[in-house]
Amino acid sequence: MLYGRSAETAAIDDLIARAGKGQGGALVLRGEAGAGKTALLDLAASHGGPMRVLRTTGVEAEADLAFAALHQLLLPVTGLLDALPEPQAEAVRGALGLAPAGSGDRFLLAAGVLSLLAEAAAPDGLICVVDDFQWVDRPSADALLFAARRLRTEPIAMPLAVRGDTPVPGLPSLEIAGLAEPAAAELLDAGFTLAPPVRRELVALTGGNPLALRETARLLTDAQRAGREPLPDPLPGGSRLFGDRVAALSAGARLTALLAAVESDLGLVLRAAERLGADEAALPELESAGLAGVSGTRVRFRHPLIRSAVYEAASPAARREAHAALAEVSDASEISEGDRRAWHLAGAALGQDESVAAALARAAERARDRGGYGAAATALTRAAELTPAPLVRARRLTDAAEAAWLGGRPGQAESLLAEARELAGADTALPMEITRLRGRFELNSGNAAEAVRILAAGDTLDMLADASEAASYVGDTAAMIEIGRRAAAFPEGFLRDVVAGIGATLAGDGGHDLLRRALGRTGELREAADFLWATAAASHLGEVDLSAELAERAGRVARVSGMAGQLPVVLEFVATAERLAGRLAESRAVSEEGLELAREAGYANTVAAHLANLAAVAALRGEEEACARHAGEALAIAVPHRVGLRAGLAAYALAMLDLCLGRFAAAHDRFTAIAAAGPGAGHPTVVWRSTPDRIEAAVGAGDADAARAALEAYERWSSHAGTAESRALLARCRGLVLPDDQAVEALGEASRLHANPFEAARTGLLLGERLRRTHRPGEARAHLRAALETFRRAGADPWARRAYGELRAAGESVRPEENGPEENGPEENGPEENGPETPVAVPDVRGTALDALTPQELRIATLVADGATSKEIAARLFLSPRTVEYHLYKIYPKLGITSRTELARLVVLRKAPAAPRSML
Known part of the structure; x- marks a missing residue:
């Protein structure tokens, strides 16, 4: 029975209720040992009604065994793996030892865990209980946290209990403090008779910790309970709290308890106990003493402090003997037991031992192949400690550093690499490999x-x-x-x-x-990294449309086949391609995903890249506060890290914001500063790709000389570009600096050449402006209408307002409720005298309804239009197939449609041909 936990119970019930409505989430229960976290998790498991319950518990003895916790959690639902996208299913099977290792990509694995939990949640929902998270092995913890942060549309509640200050980033937490005096008194009165002053003192001394209250009260003498003798000072705790009960066990039971303290697997414990001479009554004695029990195939102590008491009571020699016995009875040919054997050999080792180190290195290799980089790093680090040969030790430290880096632990990776460098000596190959890793870090x-x-x-x-x-x-x-x-x-x-x-x-x-x-x-080409090099080649040729296509292919390959944790880097280029195509919502969604993954992986410079792209998207949408915030955060990383490409993009975003909002002088100043910035603060590619915008800003600011100088440089840069889109941008730049009559011809040529609808709209706006100024409003209106509609679809509000104003000035009435606020359009010239005022037809709702979708929904809709199945979409976007179906369920009524075919028709109206990509 729980005492005094009404607020905590309400929070858990709310978590479960929201999950039952398809609004899943996680909640971290944080508190000291004995605070009652496990009891609250038991409550959560019992409050879900028909909801399925899956449970796992971190075990200190298994903290270094890759995927031990995940295996315990997911084994009951592995029959559902066939419902997952094949790359995800393969990754999960490999992690659980059900199949050969897959790609080893931890992002694929984490997405597969999320998908499998979503399948397990059908039809009534799922409560996923994780106890003692501080001891969950690192690969399992990474996958569980990835899933926990993405439960918003899943009928899944995930309460996690953690002790102390163990970080659980990105999840809400609830502090489980000691009981208040009334509740503590109620708990004590249920089992003991204590004088009121003793009870109050006991509550104060234990901080209301439920376990400490019960166990301390049990240890008191009758005189102490009655207040005739003082309470012990200090109160018993840890080994002293349970030490007497451990000491009272028979020798066989103490031995079995020690084996269970270093190994939770029931079969191994029983075989090792038999080998060391413990009788069959040892385990029942532990159970009858209330210290431990059997749960499935595991031996569980009633509380972690009991395990601590058992371990502390044993001598170092006895601990080594226990590890040695467990190693002897482990089956080295079976993956799980082979890994356990390696760790038990390490626990039994006295000094350095190459055979033990090699066994740990093999365990690390198995973990790495399954995507368990954190566990691999830990195993290799311990293997290095046990390795007598300095060069071999350096090799293992190097491998440990790489595994730590791929596991999202850059600080540990750098420390390990520094240690390896000191040991590498005169070996020719290893120092160079260490140097390369240092450079990559x-x-x-x-x-x-x-x-x-x-x-x-x-x-x-x-x-x-x-x-x-x-x-x-x-x-x-x-x-x-x-x-x-x-x-x-x-x-x-x-x-x-x-x-x-x-x-x-x-x-x-x-x-x-x-x-x-x-x-x-x-x-x-087959690898994502190769496609990125091809992207760079096309970019340096000036063939931005081909570059975009190759970047998107890199993204597709990385999502499906894995790229050893490098997906956040690939998404930098995918997000850029989407932005430059004018697909702003999609670009933002990709960068938000990439930003989250980069932060999880510890890739600071990739974080800056996605922040800079988000700033550029916000600029095109006219979102001043978001643009300034994202750009500031990106610059705070990129400038001190000398990442000129990303610093330049962040500066470009601020310049584009000014240009979009018509602040030409300010934009001109910013673009001029970008062109003058040196390596580390700016970037030649940023200068090159932004030159069309720089010319437009210079013309708007009245600096014709600067515009012509920039054009000359752009002509040199574009001399080898062979694509229509590249020629279109060059023609637009020329048109900007020419007199009106010649400008119309150049801008018209650009308009005919464009393959990118967003850039075509910008050219169309400039052409419409020139046509109106040369008293040709009838010709201008067609270009302005098309530009307005493209800008509206893209969500580029500043450009849409500018096109709206030009349309009105060209003599066409525009409905403000459809196309923008009247006050933002230039009306000083009024309707043109040689063009009748005709209203713009209200745009077809089927062409603009997609604006109502969220970025995630829009990405799913776009993939549906490409013919992808729900499984294929899930594989590409690191979602579960059920999440994809959930989003489609929301998309259809928003758009007033009922099928994928209708959705595809809508998306075709918005989709553009292959988009130009630059390194902006």
Whole structure:
């Protein structure tokens, strides 16, 4: 029975009730040992009515066993795995040891866990109970937290109990404090007779901790309970709280208890107990003493403090003997027992032992193959401690560092790598590998300029490619040219051609043929990283539309096949492609997802990338506060980290905000500063890609000379671009600086060439403005109507208001309730005298209803229009198939439709051809 927990009970009941309505969530119950967290979890498990209950408990002895907690939680529902997208199902099967390891990508695995929980929740909902989260193994904890943060549309309640200050990021928590005196008194009175002053003192001394109250009261003498003798000082706790009960056990029961303290698996405990001579009555004795019990295939202590008391009561020699016995009875050929055996061998070891270290290294490899990078890092670190040979120890520390990095623990990764570097000695291969990892760590989370320095010291093509990538993030053109020159000495191949070609192109030495040869091999590419290099090649050729297509392919490959934790990086480029296509809602959704994943992975510089893209999206939507906030946060990371590419994008977002809102002078100043910024604070690609906007700002600010100078530079940069979209942007830039009559011709050419509807709308707006100014309003209106509709669909409100004002000035009445506020349009010239005033037809609702969808719903709708099934959509977006169906259930009534076919028709009206992508 629970005493004094009405508020906590209400919070748990609310969590379960909301989950029952499809509004799932998680709640962390945080408190000290004995506070009653487990009792509250038991309450949650019993309050769900018909809801299914799955449960797992972190066990300190299993904290280093990859996926131990997840195995316990999900084993009852593995029969539902066939309902998952195959990549997710494969990842989960591999993690649980039901199939060979999959891709090893922890994001795929986490998405699979979420999908499986969603399947288990049908039809009545699910309560997923996690106790002692502080001891849940790291890979299981990562997957569970990934799922817990994404339960909003699932009928799943996930209460988690955690002791102390163990971090559980991103989830709401409820502090489970000690009982107030009335409730504590009620608890004590239910089992003991205490004098009121004793009871009050006991409550004060224990802080109302329920376990401490009961156990301490049980240990008191009759005289102490009656107040005739003082209470013990200090009160018993930990081993002293349960030490007498452990000491009272028979020798066989104490031995069995010690085995259970270092191993929870019932079969192993019983076999080891038999090997060490404990009789069959030992386990029943533990159960009858109320210290431990059997739960399924596990031995559970009634409270973690009992386990502590048992362990503390044993001598170091006895602990080693217990580990040794458990290792002897473990089956090394079975994955789970093989991992346990390795850890027990480590627990039994005295000093360094290569055979034990090798066993731990094999366990780490198995964990890594299943995506358990955190567990692999822990096992390899311990293996290194046990390794006698310094060079082998350095190798294992290096592998541990890489596993920690991929597991989202960059601080630990750097520490391990520093230790490995000290041990590597004169070995030729390992120091270079350590150097490469140092450079990758810096590029992801540290100083990108330092990453260039570190990686450029390498002499392999892979390291030179990494160095070129780092230099491209910094914006260090000179370094990219030098690295490209060095790469040219390697044999011909895709990666060599890209790296050498980029360097030669930047140097003006005709690297375009190399880049085109590399792009000719895109049909052979299979890895997401290769598609990103192809994206870079197309970008340096100025073929932004092909670059966009390749970036999107990289994203699809990374989602389905995994990319060893690098998905947040790939999503930088996918989000950019969506933004430059004018699909602002989709771009924002991708960056929000990428931002969350990057923060979970500890990739600080990728966090800056997604923040900068969010700032640019907000600028195009005219959201000043969001733009300034995201840009400020991005700059706070990118500038000190010397990531000029992302610092430049954040600055670009602020400049675009001014341009969108018609603040031409301010925009001109910002674009001028971007063009002057050096490596680490700015970026040549940002300058290049933003030049059309810079020219528009300069013209608007009345600085014709600056506009013409920028055009000359843009013509040089675009000289090798061969796509229609690139020619369209160049024609638009020329049209901006020409006199009105010539400008109309140039802008008309640009309008005919555009493949990107959003850029076509911007050109159409400029063309319509010029046509109206040259007294050709009838011609202007068609361009302005199309631009207005495109801007409205994209949610680019500032541009829509500008087009709206131009339409009115061109003599066309526009309904404010449909297209924008009247006061924002320029009306100083009034209706044109040579064009009749005709109302704009109210846009077809079927063409604009998609604006009512959330970014997530819009992404799902777009994939449906592409013909993807719910399983395929779930695999791409890291959702469960049931979540996809839930969103479709909400999408249909919003749009007034009833089928996927109708949805596809709607999306076609909004979708654009392949969008240009830059490194902005």
